[in-house]
Amino acid sequence: MPKVTYIESTGRAHTIEVKEGWSLMEGAVKHLIPGIDADCGGACACATCQVYVDPAWEAQLPPQSDMEETMLDFAPERQANSRLSCQLRMTAALDGIVVYLPKSQH
Amino acid sequence: MLAPRRKQQKQSDMSEKIVIIGAGQAAAQAVQSLRNDGFDGPITLVGEEPYPPYQRPPLSKAYLLGQFERARLFLKGDDYYPNAGCELWLNTRARAIHRAGRAVELEDGRMLPYDKLLLTTGARVRKLNCAGADLPGVHYLKTIADVDALQAAFTAGRRIAVVGGGYIGLEVAAVAAKRGLKVTVFEAMDRLMARAVSPQLSAFYAGEHEKAGVDLRLKTGVEEIGGHGKVEWVRAGGTTYDADMVLVGIGVVPCEELAREAGLACEDGIVVDRNARTGDPHIWAAGDCTRHVGREGHAIRLECVQNAIDQAKHAALAMTGKPKIYSEVPWFWSDQYDLKLQIAGLARPSDAIVQRGDPAARKFSVFHLRDGKVAAVEAVNAAPDYLIGKKLIAEGTRVDPARLADLSIPIKQVAG
Numbered sequence: 001m002p003k004v005t006y007i008e009s010t011g012r013a014h015t016i017e018v019k020e021g022w023s024l025m026e027g028a029v030k031h032l033i034p035g036i037d038a039d040c041g042g043a044c045a046c047a048t049c050q051v052y053v054d055p056a057w058e059a060q061l062p063p064q065s066d067m068e069e070t071m072l073d074f075a076p077e078r079q080a081n082s083r084l085s086c087q088l089r090m091t092a093a094l095d096g097i098v099v100y101l102p103k104s105q106h
Numbered sequence: 107m108l109a110p111r112r113k114q115q116k117q118s119d120m121s122e123k124i125v126i127i128g129a130g131q132a133a134a135q136a137v138q139s140l141r142n143d144g145f146d147g148p149i150t151l152v153g154e155e156p157y158p159p160y161q162r163p164p165l166s167k168a169y170l171l172g173q174f175e176r177a178r179l180f181l182k183g184d185d186y187y188p189n190a191g192c193e194l195w196l197n198t199r200a201r202a203i204h205r206a207g208r209a210v211e212l213e214d215g216r217m218l219p220y221d222k223l224l225l226t227t228g229a230r231v232r233k234l235n236c237a238g239a240d241l242p243g244v245h246y247l248k249t250i251a252d253v254d255a256l257q258a259a260f261t262a263g264r265r266i267a268v269v270g271g272g273y274i275g276l277e278v279a280a281v282a283a284k285r286g287l288k289v290t291v292f293e294a295m296d297r298l299m300a301r302a303v304s305p306q307l308s309a310f311y312a313g314e315h316e317k318a319g320v321d322l323r324l325k326t327g328v329e330e331i332g333g334h335g336k337v338e339w340v341r342a343g344g345t346t347y348d349a350d351m352v353l354v355g356i357g358v359v360p361c362e363e364l365a366r367e368a369g370l371a372c373e374d375g376i377v378v379d380r381n382a383r384t385g386d387p388h389i390w391a392a393g394d395c396t397r398h399v400g401r402e403g404h405a406i407r408l409e410c411v412q413n414a415i416d417q418a419k420h421a422a423l424a425m426t427g428k429p430k431i432y433s434e435v436p437w438f439w440s441d442q443y444d445l446k447l448q449i450a451g452l453a454r455p456s457d458a459i460v461q462r463g464d465p466a467a468r469k470f471s472v473f474h475l476r477d478g479k480v481a482a483v484e485a486v487n488a489a490p491d492y493l494i495g496k497k498l499i500a501e502g503t504r505v506d507p508a509r510l511a512d513l514s515i516p517i518k519q520v521a522g
Contacts, residue, residue: 022178030183032138047493067446067489074493 002095006033006051009103018090024099025049025085035101038086048105049085050075054098061088077102122147124425125210125220127200127364129153131161132226132393132414134181137192139422149192150218152210154199155249158187163411165253166277167441171284172257176250203368205386222425225365225376225384225391226418229358229409234269237330243337244352247274259351262286267340267349269328271298273440274355276311280442283318290349291320292342294327301357302438304453306472307484310465314443358409360395373397375407381429382421390425392417401433402452412437435499437492448489450496451482460507462491462517471495478504490517 001017004027008014018027028036028049037048050072053061058081064072068087072078085099124140126133129151137149153159160179168174187194199213203223210218231246233239245256256278266282268275271293282289291298297308298315312322326343331352333339340349362372370384371377375397382390382398393414400406413436420432440447445468453474463470471491474482479502483495494517498505509520 019177021175026178030180030186032182032186070489071493074490 002090002092002097004028004090004094005096005098006035007098007100008033008035009101020090020092022090023086024051024088024090024097027090028085033101035105036085037105047071047075047084050078050082050102050105051085051088051099052079052102053081053083054100055081057094057097057099060093060097075102076104076106122221123219124149124222124224125218126151126224126226127210128225128227128361128393128395129155129157129159129194129196130226130228130393130414131159131181131411132228132418133224134159135415135418136224136226136392136422137187137190138182139419140426141190143422143426143428145422145426146191147221149190150195151187151192152195152198152200152212152218154197155251156197157250158182158184158194158196160250161411162248163439165250166247166274167281169250170247170253170257170260170278170281179250200364203364203389205368205389208388221388223389224421224425225389225395226393226414227361227364227376227391227395229360229394231354232357232359234328234331234354234356236328238332238337239354241331241333241337242335243333243350244331244354246354247278248358256351256353260285260287264288264350265290265348267292267328267337267342267347267352268355269340269352270355270357271295271322271324272355272357273299273302275353276315276442277440278353278355279315279320280318283315283320284443289320290323290340290347291315292323292326292328292340294325296325298322298324303447303449303484304459304472304474306459306461306465307447307486310486311442311445314445318443358394360397360407362395365389365391365395373405377405380420380431380433381424382417382432383424390421392421398432400452401435406452408436410436410438435496437496444487446487446489448485448492449482450492451480451499453482453484457481458507460510462511463488463513473505473510475505475507480505494518494520 004018005015014033016031025038029038068084159181164174200210201213202211231248265288268279268291271291279289298311328342330341340347360375362376365376366372376391378391378396378398382392394409397407416434423430437450457474457476460473469487471485471488480498485492503521
């Protein structure tokens with residue numbers, strides 16, 4: 001299974017396997033990675049699963065939908081490499097991807 | 107796999123045992139929050155269904171559509187519970203709470219002692235009460251098993267009669283229409299989702315369902331279901347409609363029997379205070395099963411993910427000796443076709459209405475103002491309006507209705 005590394009704002013890193021087709025949010029929530037709230041369960045309805053994508057991986061991600069773009073506008077401390085992890089589907093090509101977690105989702 | 111981080115525990119917690127009855131969203135949140143809040147004693151989670159806690163919202167949406175595999179429904183990974191020191195007792199029904207001896211009696215006679223008890227028993231579907239309501243082919247939607255049974259009958263061309271034009275009925279209607287079934291919705295009230303949304307939204311959604319080919323029958327209650335050994339027809343408003351299956355979505359009733367029989371106050375929901383505590387200092391309750399004092403100061407019962415999550419968090423805080431008043435803004439969502447409905451706050455018919463955007467554009471919102479402040483917002487494909495609306499509700503900000511209605515002012519700047 002492809003792996004994702006989530007790095008907390010404190011620098012603590014967690015590398016876990018995420019099934020292809022699942023979202024990076026689901027991988028984090030099911031393994032209790034702190035820092036991703038995802039209150040809505042992945043409906044792109046709450047903007048509480050923001051991650052900062054390592055620049056080395058940004059180009060390999062699908063573009064943002066209008067909905068994601070709009071919701072991100074409301075995420076705290078948005079950066080150029082911000083994405084909503086519920087909208088990022090795991091693929092074999094993303095094996096090894098690194099994402100950083102914000103201090104808070106609210 | 108990560109074990110949840112356990113904080114240094116207090117001596118007084120050493121021997122405490124927490125039992126949670128009901129294994130839904132509130133229970134999963136409570137386990138997580140109890141650990142985050144420093145509780146380090148044993149937790150036992152008792153649930154009637156064969157599954158660990160799972161998300162119910164996708165059941166009537168992506169899961170029914172076949173676009174969401176079952177494993178994704180589960181709120182936690184398989185090894186989460188053992189790692190969290192939480193025993194899962196599934197397929198297990200609680201029969202009684204013995205408050206004096208602080209133990210839960212299970213259906214098989216076993217006794218489960220507790221120091222603190224959390225009831226997250228949820229709600230069960232309200233059953234249709236008419237002739238033929240028990241025929242094969244009459245479905246309800248609350249559990250994974252319910253959806254699996256319904257899905258097996260979902261074949262293009264078949265006729266489905268949906269009883270109840272609320273969230274569940276309409277989400278199923280949308281999926282059924284998309285899958286090529288012939289859909290008729292029967293709603294006893296004069297508009298859709300009458301309990302949950304404003305008349306403006308009801309009218310808009312009626313139009314959308316009709317565009318999708320759904321036959322809407324308002325002010326039409328179902329009188330009888332008939333057929334030879336299975337559903338073949340439905341009689342409603344004096345007319346008989348052919349039907350191959352029926353989906354009933356006429357609301358839920360709180361699962362409060364355990365609490366009531368144990369002598370705890372129940373008034374259409376287990377009565378709890380703003381710390382999620384019942385009248386017994388050792389028993390708390392959270393989620394759909396509770397009646398609590400809402401942020402507007404009167405007793406309410408909420409059926410939603412938000413309440414399951416937030417009330418469970420507050421129960422955990424109180425159970426670990428750090429009580430905090432629960433006063434979060436309620437929020438809800440519904441997916442029908444490509445329309446994302448997001449609602450925050452609780453509207454009242456007496457609120458002033460301000461519409462932002464044009465329903466014809468399929469992107470608009472309806473704000474409900476009370477004493478000049480936003481009390482509720484209903485947003486269709488308009489997430490920014492929802493998010494800002496929710497914030498304005500929480501902060502009690504006064505807004506100018508004219509600015510709110512003016513699309514040339516970005517929603518972020520409306521409150522000035």
